Amino acid sequence: MQKTSSRALRKFEKSLPIALLRSREATTRLFKPFIDSHDLTMPQWRVLRALADADALDAKTLAERCVILPPSLTRIFRGLTQRGLIEQVECNDARRHMVRLTERGRAMFEDVVQESEPSYSKLAEAFGQERLDTLLDLLNDLRDTVQTMSDAPQQNTETRRVAGRR
């Protein structure tokens, strides 16, 4: 097995943003019940997930990694702090709002990971672990590529005029 593709894609399926959205929707639907059962929203879960890999992170980093705008993050901090899942950490730079998981927060994170593991294994088996790894690599590289493009958007003056409206 391990085919890369067995059928031609319809035109609609060649749209990258839409393909990403639909794949995410399907994948999320698979794991969302485990998030829901702990009364977490998906953005809240992303914050816990990000903090689980780090000792502590500031709001700016979390906003970037979790794709959450600062105003939303402020609200999310409030909710997670009130529930005792995260706590603020002192920081040299007093402007920064640094947070980390509490013990309770880490326990909840581990619970969710453990409960969703069977679904992940089934997915890895059905889709292929190798292809899953390839997909993750491509996704992360794509993001890096686009971000690099955005950082230096006007390197090629040849293309500049094309952006103009008719």
Next chain:
Amino acid sequence: MQKTSSRALRKFEKSLPIALLRSREATTRLFKPFIDSHDLTMPQWRVLRALADADALDAKTLAERCVILPPSLTRIFRGLTQRGLIEQVECNDARRHMVRLTERGRAMFEDVVQESEPSYSKLAEAFGQERLDTLLDLLNDLRDTVQTMSDAPQQNTETRRVAGRR
């Protein structure tokens, strides 16, 4: 070039739903200006995009393809119809709300495609057309795989107990 991966992924980057979200966010940011300049929201654009590949589609199909819930789609139909971009089509089954692009709608679609083409080309060049094709195949296959899993979620009774909370 055309490397599959040059660096080890951080733990956080191995989360499939999050990787999909971040890649989509980056990709969308690249193309969103062209949607914005026509006063379209992303969901509205997805509807136009889906209709551009078909003669006419009903609400249910559009909801699935565009990842939009029925209540949102009702509102989107209203907005696009008022602007003369889509129109209702008669249908044998009177329950179905079938729509298609108007000439004006198709013209706007073509405008957006044409204006965003340079950005797409730059991305394809920077990321590699082959890898982009591979990514699209993997994304669409992933979606199919998950949907198949969801259709028959309890085939393996061995895993059923694991879903229980402790």
Next chain:
DNA sequence: TATTGTTATACTCTATAACTATA
């Protein structure tokens, strides 16, 4: 009786700007 879509409602997220505090 099942399906399709709309309406109603509550909540959350998105997005921008204005503001505060700190560097």
Next chain:
DNA sequence: TATAGTTATAGAGTATAACAATA
């Protein structure tokens, strides 16, 4: 003067349930 984060606010999407119309 620039940066980090919060507050305020408007708008759009998310999600469910209840309903109407049709099959």
